[in-house]
Amino acid sequence: MRALPELFHNWFAEKGWSIHPHQQQMLDRADAPALLLIAPTGGGKTLAAFLPTLVDLAAHPHDGLHTLYISPLKALAADIKRNLTTPVTEMGLPIRIEDRTGDTPASRKKRQRADPPHILLTTPESLALLTSYEDAPRMFKGLKRVVVDEIHALAESKRGDQLMLALGRLQSLCPQMHRVGLSATVEDPQAIAHLLARHPDPCSILLADPGPAPDISMLTTREAPPWAGGNAAYSIPAVLAEVRKHKTTLIFHNTRAQAEIFFHNLWLANDDSLPIGIHHGSLDRQQRERVEGAMVRGELRAIVCTGSLDLGIDWGDVDLVIQIGAPKNVKRLVQRIGRANHRYNAPSKALLVPANRFEVVECVAALEAVRAGALDGEPRGPGPRDVLCQHILITAAAGPFDAGDLYREVTTVGAYAQLSRAAFDACLEFCATGGYALRAYDQWQRLQQRPDGLWQLRDPRASQKIRMNIGTIQDTDTLKVRLKRNRGGKPLGEIEEGFAASLTPGDTFLIGGQIVRYEGLRDMTVEVSRNAAKKPKVATFMGTKFATSTQLSARVVEMFQQDGWPQLPAHTADWLAQQRRVSQLPQPGRLLIESFPHDGREQTVIYGFAGRNGQQTLGLLLTKRMDEMGLNPMGFVATDYATLIWGLNRVDTPAPLFELDALQDGLETWLAGNAVMKRTFRASATIAGLIQRNTPSARKSGRQATFSSDILYDTLHKYDPDHLLLDITREEALRGLVDFGRIEEMVNRIEGRIDHLVLTRVSPLAAPMFLEMGRVPVKGTAEEKLLADEAARLMDSAGIADITPQQPGNPRWRMGY
Template identity: 50%
Template sequence: MLSESPSVNPQNDLPLVFERWFKSRGWRPRAHQLAILEQALDGQTCLLIAPTGGGKTLAGFLPSLVDLADNPCDGIHTLYISPLKALAVDIARNLEIPVKEMGLNIAIETRTGDTPQSKRQRQRYNPPDILITTPEQASLLIAHEGAAKFFGALKYIVLDELHALVSSKRGLLLSLALTRISSLAPCARRIGLSATVADPKLLCQWLGHGDNTAKLIMGAAGAVPEISILATREHLPWSGHSARYAVPEIYQLISNTGLALVFVNTRSQAERLFQDLWEANEDHLPIALHHGSLDVGQRRKVEAAMTEGKLRAVVCTSTLDLGIDWGDVDLVINVGAPKGSSRILQRIGRANHRLDEPSRAVFVPSNRFEVLECEAARVAAKLGEQDSEPPLGLKRDVLAQHILGCACGGDFDADELFAEITNSSPWFALSRKEFDAVLDFVATGGYALSSYEQYAKLKQTSDGRWRLSHPRLAQNYRLNSGTIVEEAMIKVRLVRAQKKRGNKPMSRFGGKVLGEVEEWFVEQLVSGDTFLFAGQILRFEGLQEMSAMVSRSFAQEPKVPSFYGGKFPLSTYLAGRVRKMLADPQQQKMLPEQVRDWLNIQRWKSILPKAADMLVETFPRANKHYLVCYPFDGRLAHQTLGMLATQRLERMGAQPLGFVANDYALAIWCVRDLSLAIETGRLDLTKLFDEDMLGDDLDAWLAQSSLMKRTFRDCAIISGLIERRTIRSEKSGRQMTVSSDLIYDVLRTHQPDHVLLKAAYDGAASGLIDVKRLGQMLARIKNHIVHKPLEAVSPLAVPVMLEIGRVPVYGEGDEALLAEAADSLIDEAMTLL
């Protein structure tokens, strides 16, 4: 957490015992640590922005420790909020060291979802001085009747890794919990800790209260990282996300270094790469695997081994993006697309355990477009350019959860609550009308048909205050709160292979748990299928209760390719850089020869578009006519564009058949000759890509879209309309739920302006369909469309064309697929009836 610091302020607020302690360690306090101490003791809200390895965590605790050293506190003194459960535990452990060494009498405890119920109960009436917890727990703490007493003596609220929270609904719910805590404990000061972000002002505002924004303290910047792109001797793949070609070279990097973190973007990539590395592992180097689906115990083991310096490499996903240093990482290898500058800087920072030494990183692109993206990210990271997401603004479903949470903490006055909430910057724009609509939704569902008055969750007392209609609702709330809506997960248990399929029952309680996978993934497996999980090829034996029974398989290749993991869109900022690079021959000199050749042939056969232009190519291939465009705006925005553009092409008579999108390009194929149609003016590209598609076309499509239904489900769960868990028995639990798809259909027919439909539209527009990004893109390319008719596919189009057949093809209605399934079987004898 700490190391030597170049500058020290001789006049500081540090008590002697602290000075001595720093000295005993051979350290001196850093300037930003002292600055935060001074500000905080002064009663200021402050935000510390410092790179990893800057002693941020101790800086955050320093004011609390100094205050507690002299003034023992009755009740909870400091609330420390960390985005990760695992982090909370580690921070507590790390903080105990200085406290013990200085002989301070300070009680430090954690409180997470894993904390036993008895301990949580005890904490409520006998709280520690410092409570280290998560945003979800903070929301739960205010939803208790004793909240006012519990927080009464609170002096400090420390928010760690704030940059990672503010752009999500978790952060938004936390912003609301903070408004409540501030009302309960007006003296509590907020201290925010964050990595470098694109716009610190927004974060200061977020952290502040009303007009009072946080004071910004900047830690010294770390050394500029050393980043290179793997100079491969192998053939660079055209498309796909497998860095298999580079496995020997990645292995070489690992064997030449102490501890390497190998980051990938999805869990399936992690599994695949881990498998490949072990095949290449002739020296039996200790290489481990770490991702979110693995069993917690297994993950903790890997983390411990890292700390003890027992490992040489860990293949991991974003699960290791955040947090304290698990051991001395010497090299970060990022496999696949970096996606964003801030994101990649965070990852590179994992190798930054000494602030004044540069961290080292190697980017390994998995295809040719990713080379461009890697180069863009390399330059951006070197310049320290940030493209982090801005804080999320108001969301109705999150507000609904908070209102119910407040009611669980006691009755409230609507005017006061509204005033309290709008003190927080994400909620500045909340109108009273919107607030009342959400309040009405929480109380009675907000339906035009007022038949639920008698079942209202919130009722108004005679003096106009709102209170919970039944204490059972508070219990339910505690079971269901939170904003992370997870896919239904199924445990993977290892059992012995079944000799024969069929009757022999599998062991009932059998099997070590390897981890969890999404329910839909298991649903598509039939017994005998093999897949990669937890670093091994497994054979699916069958589903038993809520567990997938698997056995070890000796197959060489898994039969079922992959399962879903996190996917990030290319950041707008990096996309801009990639477009510039394509347009500028000078910048291309930095690229590997294979990529330069590829771009040169593109220039010769077609066009390399200018940075502001969007290239549209049309060409025939195998009796179909293709249109490929290159907006570089991420797969989600491209998919939405594909959906809307095919509808337009349909109306324009081009008879589109389908489309496929990746992060860089979109390809649509049609029956009609597109080059000819454009030449003769029957097809107008300006009209095809006109911004007006975001109006009625979008609404019409969206209403039917499965993406919308998914977003609606999330909103319905977060807002408390549908409960994840109920306190009623499991037996009747099944009866208490209605599929959110059915609710969506009914609500859309009978009350299309319902508050939850608005919330879902809002969510889909910024989330799964990325309408915002698409809107920016359409505005950008207006009058900048460059069309190039071609005889055949262009080099630039090859990667996206190769995706056809690999990813689901959209644009063909469900009906067509159903009919196809039935048609393909039409000749088969139907002997049953």
């Protein structure tokens, strides 16, 4: 065991602390090539990661950069700087600590490259930018350690892929560099270790004492949850009562829209005028920083928030977390729970608030999973090639490179370990020429090979454009929102461009917890005035919706098999019991389908539990198949667990609808001419560097970028259908927006085992589907048939007897309900 130096031992003693076992282990194994520490929130992960750095710097003065810390959030980097500065200052260590994010002044960034601090705290995007400069070898010379915080969050996105490619570059510059990963919530430690380590090097895993189990339960409310909806307005009195009983409460929501609406309702009911704030990614940065500052000072009793506060920031006196709406993902729930009682060996306290009746079941299933320590997660596929293309351009911006050396470097990254040389060369060719259909255009002739075999930028000035477009985060196109003033008033935040386009003067909407009135658009800025209306005419902008994880969905179906459901509230248990009497409940390994008439239409409900995106895609594909089979579908609506389709004909034999090959063919046809592909193409083309959102002169608006990407997509689709980016786009669409993999998983899971029940009326489990928003009408033969029937009825009423309806039926013209 490595002894703690006296200076550090005395500092611990003065604090009344003793070093935790996992902190000692990190010190003992500081020379490991890669080390993953999994420790509970509040368990001193930050100190554990930096203790070897501080001890080494105290004993051996070091010129330049010693340790690089990488965080998914700018705010987390700032928080770590604040926490790390304390022991350095109190022990009088000659160590310089600085952060570098998008908010860092340009003058400081320039100085950091010339004179880097001992410890630099940054983000994946800023690191990628640093590796793009010609002087990167000098800046990173002597780098000994890289600490990746909240590595589980980065592992789930392209940001993590880009980060690991950047670490591969750093490892080439600094062969002796050691890697450290930190996390509190990891469902598969070996998978994260594989991601962190330099392939094929091993990665050691340290598991700290998990500490006490969280104190987590479902909030008891006087009023039962509604049948549908996501705002949980019924729970406001009970939530306020909990806020009054605690010092600081974080109230998490799954979308920004839900957070805005809940905050508005909470504020209207806040008769005690408790100090309550709101925090999410679309708010103005200064407003977010004011809320964060007030949280640190303990001035707020509650903060309504989204994923912007998911990660490991120490917010002082938070002693309760409330999750509004089903968590959808157990791992995310555990992460959020950890924000309460951010101390070692102190149980986190959390309450779940289901937004509707079905979410009661999902919340109970999530509670059981947390107690069992069963985290969930979807397996990641191979490294995305659009990110690889950007990495190749970043490498070129830093100077000439050898393709073979870069290929070998890329394949040391776990996600790209199986990348073939042919696939790499295809990405290199795309970066060099744009591909077959685009090689005639100068703007995509970006790389050239020199006589000595090295690759370099064709025009050195292109490096500026490459640096301006680094990153994988594809923000929804947004417009700034400001209070109307002569010269521009107070900034409030941002709203989606599409939402702004739907507004007319006088419309009201929520932002930052206040109702504002839309006055007009000026210089691409939405101008608003404050409005005293009690209820906004327009609810708010849209937000990202999470899909329920496969593992949590399976737990819900398993719960359905129980008798009596003693762990469920009486109203929900009675609802499921009625479903069992009237129809049946979904069973593991089988697909439940219900058919029944309602409101003059034939209804079909498919309980696939494939997640919202998967069920939405299933609705699109099944209605297409039904139309081809003459079943005349008219529309559908989807939730996380089911798809409801309505039409003119009853489905008597559903099995043919679920032939996987036919569904796959239908998906290919649908995708070929669908906006989903163009939207996905635009994102991948931007990441890969084909479309540049930022230029030295100006940033393209969302409409300009869409126009450019649509022209490119149509051109490639027509003249170069095998283009690399079209192949990437298809992969991304299947994996992301349409989530066809969940449908494949469902079809393979049921293996043709379908329980089809023909009922005389709506079943209890199907009833909430009729209250769901987001109905999608289907244009097809049903519309033509209704028109023909209506024409026949009119002719008949006019006395023209030789024209009769094609089929007796309801003559009313109705799309939906």
